[in-house]
Every structure is written in C-alpha cells, then in structure tokens.
Amino acid sequence: MLDVVELECVRGDRRLFTGLSFTLQLGELLHLHGHNGSGKTTLMRTICGLIRPSGGEVLWNGESCRKLGEEFTAELTYIGHRNGIKEDLNGIENLRLHCRLAGAPITREHAWEVLERVGLRGHEDLPARVLSQGQKRRVTLARLLLSEAPLWILDEPFTALDMAAVEFLQSIIAQHVERGGMVILTTHQQVSLTRGQVRQLRLGWKADGNV
Amino acid sequence: MAMFDAFRAIVLRDLVLAMRRKTDVFSTLFFFVIVVSLFPLGIGPEMNTLRLIAPGVVWVAALLASMLALERLFATDHEDGTLEQMILAPQPLFVLVLGKVAAHWLATGLPLVAMAPLLGLQYDLSVPALEILLYSLLLGTPALSLIGAIGAALTIGLRGGGVLISLLVLPLCIPILIFGAGAVEANVSGLGEQGHLFMLAALLVLALLLAPLATAAALRVSAE
Numbered sequence: 445m446l447d448v449v450e451l452e453c454v455r456g457d458r459r460l461f462t463g464l465s466f467t468l469q470l471g472e473l474l475h476l477h478g479h480n481g482s483g484k485t486t487l488m489r490t491i492c493g494l495i496r497p498s499g500g501e502v503l504w505n506g507e508s509c510r511k512l513g514e515e516f517t518a519e520l521t522y523i524g525h526r527n528g529i530k531e532d533l534n535g536i537e538n539l540r541l542h543c544r545l546a547g548a549p550i551t552r553e554h555a556w557e558v559l560e561r562v563g564l565r566g567h568e569d570l571p572a573r574v575l576s577q578g579q580k581r582r583v584t585l586a587r588l589l590l591s592e593a594p595l596w597i598l599d600e601p602f603t604a605l606d607m608a609a610v611e612f613l614q615s616i617i618a619q620h621v622e623r624g625g626m627v628i629l630t631t632h633q634q635v636s637l638t639r640g641q642v643r644q645l646r647l648g649w650k651a652d653g654n655v
Numbered sequence: 656m657a658m659f660d661a662f663r664a665i666v667l668r669d670l671v672l673a674m675r676r677k678t679d680v681f682s683t684l685f686f687f688v689i690v691v692s693l694f695p696l697g698i699g700p701e702m703n704t705l706r707l708i709a710p711g712v713v714w715v716a717a718l719l720a721s722m723l724a725l726e727r728l729f730a731t732d733h734e735d736g737t738l739e740q741m742i743l744a745p746q747p748l749f750v751l752v753l754g755k756v757a758a759h760w761l762a763t764g765l766p767l768v769a770m771a772p773l774l775g776l777q778y779d780l781s782v783p784a785l786e787i788l789l790y791s792l793l794l795g796t797p798a799l800s801l802i803g804a805i806g807a808a809l810t811i812g813l814r815g816g817g818v819l820i821s822l823l824v825l826p827l828c829i830p831i832l833i834f835g836a837g838a839v840e841a842n843v844s845g846l847g848e849q850g851h852l853f854m855l856a857a858l859l860v861l862a863l864l865l866a867p868l869a870t871a872a873a874l875r876v877s878a879e
Contacts, residue, residue, distance in 0.1 A: 492743060494878055496879070514745050530737060532672050541664060544661065544664040545661050545741070545746065546745060
C-alpha cells in the first residue's frame with residue numbers, strides 16, 4: 445500500500461503542488477491528469493525517490509520510502525521519459541542487463557522470447573541505435589513483462605508506440621492491476637480495466653490534491 | 656550475492672560499451688603518449704635533465720589523461736536514462752558506482768599504466784626506476800579514477816563539465832601526484848621507494864572506501 449502524505453514539491457521558485465495526499469491500494473490504478481508543466485513527472489519522480497520532496501513524505505506499507513531505500517526500490521518498476529537503454533547494446537543485452545541489475549537474471553532464450561512478444565521479432569540483435577523511437581520504447585516496455593514488482597510507475601508509456609503496441613501495453617497494465625498490482629501512470633490515452641479500480645488525480649496550477 | 660552479480664554486470668556492460676566505442680579509450684591513451692613524448696622533443700636530448708623530470712612529467716600526463724576520460728563516465732548514463740534505473744535498482748548505488756569506476760579504470764587507466772614503462776625509456780630511466788614507475792602508477796591511477804568519479808558525478812548535466820571536473824578534482828589529486836612521482840625519484844636517488852609506495856597504497860584504500868559513497872550521494876543530487 446502506497447501512502448502519499450502532505451507532499452509538497454518546489455521546482456526552482458515555483459511551488460508545483462502542496463499538501464498532496466492520497467492512498468493507493470493493491471489492485472488500483474492511478475491516472476494522473478494535468479496540463480504540461482503541472483508537475484506530473486515531478487510527482488512520479490518524487491514517489492520513486494529520485495527527487496527529494498520539500499515537504500511531506502511517501503510511505504510504503506506504513507514505512508518511509510527514504511528509510512526503506514533499496515527495499516522499496518525492489519518493489520518498484522519505473523519507466524520514465526528516457527528509455528534507460530544503451531544505444532550501443534542490442535535489445536537482448538539491454539533487457540538481460542536490466543534484469544541482472546534488478547536481481548532476477550534471465551536466460552538469452554527467455555529475453556529473445558519476451559522481445560518477440562513485444563513485437564520486435566527480427567530486431568532482437570540489432571544495436572538500439574538503429575531502432576526507431578517506437579522500437580526503442582518497446583525494448584524498454586519489455587521490462588514490464590518480466591517485472592515482479594507490485595508498483596509500476598509509468599511516465600507517458602504510450603509515446604511513440606503504434607496502435608497495436610498501445611493496445612498490447614494496455615492489456616499488460618490491465619493484467620497487472622487484475623493480479624493485484626498498483627499502477628501510477630500519466631497518459632492522454634484512456635485505459636480501461638475489466639477489474640480493479642481506476643482513480644483520477646488532476647494536477648493544476650493551484651493543485652489542491654483532491655482525488 | 657545479488658550485489659556482487661550487479662557489480663559484475665556493470666563492469667561487464669561498461670567494458671563491452673568501451674569495446675564498441677573505442678574512441679574514448681584510444682583518445683586517453685594517445686593523449687598520454689603524446690604529452691609524455693613532447694617533453695624530450697621540447698627540452699632537447701640532455702640525458703641528465705630528462706632523467707630528473709621524467710617521474711614528474713609521466714605522472715602529470717597520467718593525471719591529465721585520466722581527467723580527460725572522466726567527463727563521459729556518468730554523462731552518457733544520465734542522457735539515456737540508465738542512471739535513473741541504476742539509482743532505482745534494488746542494489747546499493749555505491750556498489751554500482753564501484754563497478755563503473757572499475758570498468759573505467761580497466762578501459763582507460765590500465766592501458767596507460769602498461770604504456771608508461773615504454774615511454775619512460777625516452778627519458779633514459781633505469782630498469783628498476785621503470786619498475787617503480789609501473790608500480791606507482793598501478794597504485795595511483797585507480798585512486799585517480801575513484802576520486803575523479805566524485806567530480807564526474809557532481810558535474811553531470813552541466814555545460815562545460817569537463818573543465819569543471821578538472822578544477823574540482825585536480826587539487827584532491829595532489830597527494831597522489833606527490834607520492835607517485837616521489838616514489839620514482841626516491842628510487843633514482845637511492846633513498847628507497849617503499850615509504851612512498853605504502854603511502855600510495857594507503858591513499859588507494861582510503862579512496863576505495865570513501866569515494867564510492869561520496870559519488871553515490873553526488874549522483875542522487877545530480878539526478879534530480
């Protein structure tokens with residue numbers, strides 16, 4: 445269970461949000477809304493622990509995420525604007541490397557199979573440098589298929605993806621929520637779930653954090 | 656076990672990346688070779704003078720060459736987002752930092768150390784002095800990489816980071832320079848080099864203990 449308590453974030457001179465509180469239960473999806481610059485990415489990065497909040501805190505099962513440190517990050521899969529893949533490595537190498545760092549190594553065959561599932565058949569062993577934006581995004585998103593973490597934080601996961609990939613990703617997210625996972629995401633797409641609950645959070649210039 | 660595996664994974668990854676993009680490795684090495692070779696050409700073939708300046712020249716060149724390679728240490732990881740993923744990995748960040756520095760030293764520091772005795776020949780250094788030069792660089796350059804990593808971590812995302820790294824890190828490297836060059840001089844003058852080498856080893860241990868922690872903290876700040 446993720447608790448955000450009285451969170452405040454200041455970037456430069458501007459206060460993006462203050463007194464933001466919400467709770468996310470297992471099997472819930474939180475859809476962040478807000479216009480450009482309203483602090484969606486900042487909120488996600490703060491929850492991950494990449495940004496130190498200027499006030500308030502984020503709790504994971506009642507304990508402060510900052511104190512939990514690696515115990516919390518082990519429960520988390522974050523996909524940001526940047527893909528987090530190495531341009532000089534191919535898809536297989538990128539995926540296997542990520543899994544090794546996440547503490548769950550996979551075999552070459554398994555990585556091959558997963559990349560095939562995200563629609564990269566025939567491009568698995570090309571360096572990421574020669575792949576298109578959408579294909580790079582697919583390599584990144586392949587992590588979700590292998591992720592055992594209960595909490596997914598996805599910042600604009602649908603950018604650069606084609607229709608088929610968007611649909612595929614939506615189904616993966618829906619499955620994760622059905623299995624009792626938690627998802628926080630920003631997107632302009634609609635995400636429909638068959639089970640579980642979708643909650644909306646709207647950030648504005650004067651965000652008061654009403655869920 | 657998972658921690659050690661992550662360390663190995665990072666070392667291996669960075670070595671593979673260095674092999675696929677050889678310019679960084681070779682530019683550092685050739686910078687070192689050229690700077691060291693310029694001095695005998697500029698000063699002239701006066702053997703006594705050359706022998707006198709050799710340890711200092713080789714060490715200063717090694718110091719500058721290792722600064723040159725530092726700029727890219729974390730910058731590429733920051734640009735492509737792998738740094739974020741490293742921070743969010745379920746392993747302590749300093750372990751991953753240690754892996755990155757180890758790979759960086761293997762790719763840029765070790766070739767430089769291996770090349771040094773050959774370059775020392777231009778300065779008419781005796782074989783025992785060359786040997787000490789090799790040992791002092793072997794102990795000193797990893798410490799340079801470790802300390803330099805702190806500067807590299809503090810300057811990611813800044814324009815003109817390369818110059819800033821040098822300004823931040825070079826003053827911290829002075830003790831290593833003094834004891835490194837001093838070891839060879841002490842050997843040439845017959846005073847015995849042991850004290851200097853022990854000092855270098857102590858500095859390396861200190862850097863090994865503290866620098867990864869400082870670098871990890873700096874990375875967290877810079878990644879915001």
